[in-house]
Amino acid sequence: MPRNKEDARRRLVTAALELFGASGFDQTTAAQIAARAGVTERTFFRHFPDKREVLFVGQSILGTALSQAIVEAPPECSPIAALRRAFVSVADMLEQNRQFSEPRRHIIAATPALQEREVAKHAALTQMVAETLQKRGVESRRAALAAQAGMAVLSYALNGWFADPSSGLVHHLDRAFEELQGLSSPPDHKWAPAFK
Amino acid sequence: MPRNKEDARRRLVTAALELFGASGFDQTTAAQIAARAGVTERTFFRHFPDKREVLFVGQSILGTALSQAIVEAPPECSPIAALRRAFVSVADMLEQNRQFSEPRRHIIAATPALQEREVAKHAALTQMVAETLQKRGVESRRAALAAQAGMAVLSYALNGWFADPSSGLVHHLDRAFEELQGLSSPPDHKWAPAFK
Numbered sequence: 579m580p581r582n583k584e585d586a587r588r589r590l591v592t593a594a595l596e597l598f599g600a601s602g603f604d605q606t607t608a609a610q611i612a613a614r615a616g617v618t619e620r621t622f623f624r625h626f627p628d629k630r631e632v633l634f635v636g637q638s639i640l641g642t643a644l645s646q647a648i649v650e651a652p653p654e655c656s657p658i659a660a661l662r663r664a665f666v667s668v669a670d671m672l673e674q675n676r677q678f679s680e681p682r683r684h685i686i687a688a689t690p691a692l693q694e695r696e697v698a699k700h701a702a703l704t705q706m707v708a709e710t711l712q713k714r715g716v717e718s719r720r721a722a723l724a725a726q727a728g729m730a731v732l733s734y735a736l737n738g739w740f741a742d743p744s745s746g747l748v749h750h751l752d753r754a755f756e757e758l759q760g761l762s763s764p765p766d767h768k769w770a771p772a773f774k
Numbered sequence: 775m776p777r778n779k780e781d782a783r784r785r786l787v788t789a790a791l792e793l794f795g796a797s798g799f800d801q802t803t804a805a806q807i808a809a810r811a812g813v814t815e816r817t818f819f820r821h822f823p824d825k826r827e828v829l830f831v832g833q834s835i836l837g838t839a840l841s842q843a844i845v846e847a848p849p850e851c852s853p854i855a856a857l858r859r860a861f862v863s864v865a866d867m868l869e870q871n872r873q874f875s876e877p878r879r880h881i882i883a884a885t886p887a888l889q890e891r892e893v894a895k896h897a898a899l900t901q902m903v904a905e906t907l908q909k910r911g912v913e914s915r916r917a918a919l920a921a922q923a924g925m926a927v928l929s930y931a932l933n934g935w936f937a938d939p940s941s942g943l944v945h946h947l948d949r950a951f952e953e954l955q956g957l958s959s960p961p962d963h964k965w966a967p968a969f970k
Contacts, residue, residue, distance in 0.1 A: 656957065657957055658957045694894060697893060697894055697897040698890060698893055698894070701893045701897075719930055719933050719934065720930075720953060720957075722926070722929070722930065722933075723926050723927065723929075723930045723950070723953060723954065723957065724957050726922065726923070726925075726926030726929070727922070727923045727926050727954060727957060729922075730918070730919050730922030730923050730926070731919065733918070733919075733922070734915055734916075734918065734919045737915050737918075738915065754919070757916060757919060758919065758923060761852065761853055761854045761916070761919065761920050761923060
């Protein structure tokens with residue numbers, strides 16, 4: 579039997595990822611997850627409204643951590659600088675979570691219904707980041723632009739880090755922010771006058 | 775009776791926007807939309823799988839136009855320069871479409887189920903833009919970053935233009951691309967060394 583709530587939750591997530599990976603998301607039931615985790619089905623539903631949410635609990639923790647870091651960034655930080663600090667501040671957490679997030683990615687990639695959910699959750703997280711930037715005094719449209727560009731940078735960094743974990747996530751974040759700057763200022767040719 | 779397919783579709787969209795605006799999306803049926811447009815319910819379903827899709831037909835046209843423009847941008851264009859050209863190339867179309875897109879925004883803002891759909895469609899459009907950039911030889915992660923940042927710029931410009939149509943959409947696009955550059959290069963203080 580798990581010793582406490584946090585332990586039960588972790589066992590449920592581990593069991594769910596194993597079963598989803600082995601049998602597929604659609605073929606796995608909450609009862610099977612509970613049995614594998616050594617808890618009752620009722621305990622499962624005390625932790626999660628359905629089996630899908632097992633895969634998204636991390637995003638809510640991430641959102642809370644990012645919000646706090648964005649709010650706490652020094653007032654003189656630009657929106658992107660505040661986001662960069664926030665992403666760097668959660669890098670350790672994300673690295674320690676890789677044993678969950680890596681199988682999770684494969685399960686989501688294999689399950690269209692989960693991809694839709696992932697898109698919706700990502701949009702909600704981006705919205706939350708934008709609202710937190712507004713609390714720093716960033717105008718609302720600018721906050722939305724910064725949040726969307728920033729979350730695109732985070733995705734870029736995470737994808738790079740999943741492909742190559744040998745350099746840490748902070749290194750991939752540095753590269754991703756450079757890449758964003760490179761995109762908006764092509765150095766090789768005069769492009770502005772070409773627009774009609 | 776509408777004279778042809780294109781005319782029927784336009785009448786259906788107009789009728790749907792009027793009814794959604796007056797009675798709410800949930801309270802309006804496909805039969806009511808068809809009746810107001812002067813066509814049969816069967817004709818409605820020849821054009822749209824359900825009443826929700828009436829609101830998203832424009833996005834599919836936009837996607838096709840953007841794709842074509844991205845592919846046709848000169849090979850020396852950076853990803854962002856190619857996107858800028860593509861957005862400018864659809865500005866006329868978007869401006870002419872304002873009589874539909876403006877009420878559409880209000881209806882979506884008032885209907886949570888439609889917001890979810892909007893998020894999913896926006897993600898699909900962003901994905902399509904990324905894939906089109908890849909056809910130009912842009913590496914896949916870089917293409918995704920450019921597409922996400924670019925679509926954020928387009929949203930910023932559109933929001934500005936909806937709030938202030940007196941300056942055209944191209945002006946708002948110019949401002950939005952400047953804003954993106956401003957976000958990633960805060961000029962006033964040294965921020966890089968502050969990261970741990």
